[in-house]
Ligand SMILES: O=C(O)CCC(=O)C(=O)O
């Protein structure tokens with residue numbers, strides 16, 4: 001976040017009050033091989049539906065499985081984001097997109113694991129503080145047409161909204 005502040009010509013500690021303490025999360029996710037019954041219920045084999053991450057940055061470490069994590073390109077086509085030894089996949093999250101008024105984009109991605117192995121991934125989500133108010137930065141608004149594209153949001157409320165629509169949408 002300090003590097004980002006410098007890159008945006010802001011004081012190095014600009015984000016400190018919004019990220020301290022961070023509402024970070026680390027998950028270990030298992031994708032078992034799909035049984036014929038699971039394939040029938042979920043023909044595309046989608047293990048994690050298309051979404052963008054919610055917060056600031058995601059650092060994702062995966063096993064060696066190829067062809068599972070897919071990122072949506074500018075043309076809408078899915079591109080494989082295969083593991084590179086010794087590297088993390090780094091995603092920009094929605095809060096960075098809102099802060100930068102769209103200058104940094106939160107990329108849409110999904111997981112389709114059709115292999116016979118048990119795939120494991122471990123993302124670390126670095127998030128703002130629960131009650132941080134995120135509004136487009138003036139410097140970014142100036143660089144992106146002069147109008148704020150987002151009205152501002154409190155991170156905790158945004159997260160609860162995303163969880164409600166992503167996990168419980170059909171249970172209302
Ligand atoms: O399992 C993966 O490679 C990605 C998981 C993911 O996108 C997420 O948990 O937000």
Ligand SMILES: [Fe+2]
Nearest residue numbers: 051052053109
């Ligand atoms: Fe994700």
